[in-house]
Amino acid sequence: MFNIINRKTLLDYCNRYPLATTALLEWYHELNYCDFKNFNDLKQKYGSASLVGDNRVVFNIMGNHYRLVVRVVFEFRVIQVKWFGTHDEYVKTDIASVNFKKPQS
16 A cells, blocks of 8 residues: 555646546545555556656556656655646656646646
């Protein structure tokens, strides 16, 4: 089981991107109960997930319409939400170094 830090952050993103709400909450509930030992285990279940440095993993949400960036520390069973946005916003963002900022309403 993973501890997903920043559940409130996900809820903020749900408010900002209402079309992605169901997909984000499904992701949260799935990952909350997963038992991945490393990125390879995660990749077996989430084939489109990408590792982008600093233990950051990018998930495609709703196909490829949105991207979710999290930091995963497998050793401590922790996932920290770093960023969420549309695919177009993702292309314009330095995902390897972005720090969480509260979504603008």
